[in-house]
Amino acid sequence: MGRVVIDARAAARPELGGVERWARELTARLPALNPERYVVAQPPPALAHRAGHAWEQFVLPAQAAAARAEAILCPANLAPLASRRTVVVLHDVAPLREPAWYSSLYVRWQRAVLPRIARHAARIVTPSAFSRNEVVELLGVPESRVDVVPGGVDPRFTPHADAAAARAALGLTSKPYVLTVASRTARKNLGVLDLAARRLAERGVDLVAAGGDRPQFRAEDDSAGVRALGHVDDALLPGLYAGAAAFVLPSLYEGFGLTALEALAAGVPVVAADRGALPEVCGDAALLVDPLDAEAVAGALERVLDDPEPWRAAGPPRAAPLTWAATAAAVDATMSRVLA
Incomplete structure (x- = not known):
């Protein structure tokens, strides 16, 4: 069975937006779902943000090689540029659609790396058909290379919560x-x-x-x-x-x-x-x-x-149908196709 290293840089961040939630859920659920397949690579918290780009580009691929991994799963928009065996979750491409919403430095970085990440990825996952269409239009990716996997909601979110x-x-x-x-x-x-x-x-x-x-x-x-x-x-x-x-x-x-x-x-x-x-x-x-x-x-x-x-x-x-268990199972199915 092929081994997959999960990039848990976003999971190490103290804040909790949608990207971080995806990273935390996949980091926890995929190894539980298939422990022989998944290995988690997580940097120190100090490298969870901008300081961690070098870790993601150089240390993560080295750790994947040491683990004899056949692929790297990157759940938070970014991935090692040199790797051709990545599956990346692109949540959106808003910095390319509306750059005025972001700092100029961030926009330049995204414009430089997103097209290369998309071009090199073995497979791309998006959380919606809307994001898939944005990726196809703005990054020139064939629709056939993109899997739509919706995010989920934890059972804690209920009308009966405290x-x-x-x-x-x-x-x-x-x-x-x-x-x-x-x-x-x-x-x-x-x-x-x-x-x-x-x-x-x-x-x-x-x-x-x-x-x-x-x-x-x-x-x-x-x-x-x-x-x-x-x-x-x-x-x-x-x-x-x-x-x-x-x-x-x-x-x-x-x-x-x-x-x-x-x-x-x-x-x-x-x-x-x-x-x-x-x-x-x-x-x-x-x-x-x-x-x-x-x-x-x-x-x-x-x-x-x-x-x-x-x-x-x-x-x-x-x-109700949108659970993190279903999200993890769908991502695992994507990884199975890549490894095959």
Whole structure:
């Protein structure tokens, strides 16, 4: 049986976005699924970010060679440029589509490496058909070389999660709240929520945002009406979702939209942008709106708050088939084809 080394650099990061969640889940689940096949290579935490590029390009291939691995699985957009036996998960190619959302240094790096990574990869995995189409268009990859494998949601995200503990820990006990979970970056488009925040305040409802900054992204100006919670511990996230009166994600671009899926699993009414992969992920279980129309976003939130039960009922069945176990099994199947 061929051996595969998993690049766990993103799994070592302290923050937890969609890319990091994928890396952590695959790093844990694939060796459990097939322990004879998978070996995890993880750098020290100090090399999890920019300082770890050299580790990924040079140390990781050396470790793979020492382990006599036949392939390297890279779950977080980047991969060793010299390797021809990589399977890489490209979550999106947003820096190529909208470079203004990122720092100039990050855009130059992505423009330099993404085409080479895509060209050299034995196989590419994307989390949505939307991202597959972006990869095909912007990187010139034949569609036949791309497998679509959706992300998953942990069973902890449920309507029955401990909302009271999350509310107490985060100081959310005085009012109902509408939640967004997103980093404070331009592509998340949180500024469009100002009008909604004012409207919700008139109803005695707070609008709160969980998530921090990312150094490679251009930060968005603070949204005056949105209460920033900053980084929220992963243990509190299920209860934070479950306790929300509604969830909103007005992103201009999502390769998947994991936080919207988590909100659906938690039985929370979801308002999401009608672009990127969000319509594909949410289907008719969420109310989809133009993220550039502040009036439409505010009105949609008022609509789901006025009649929440149909939206609460629609979410869990939509999310139920999308599990991390299914994601790991599909990625393992891709690796089997590559090794064959």
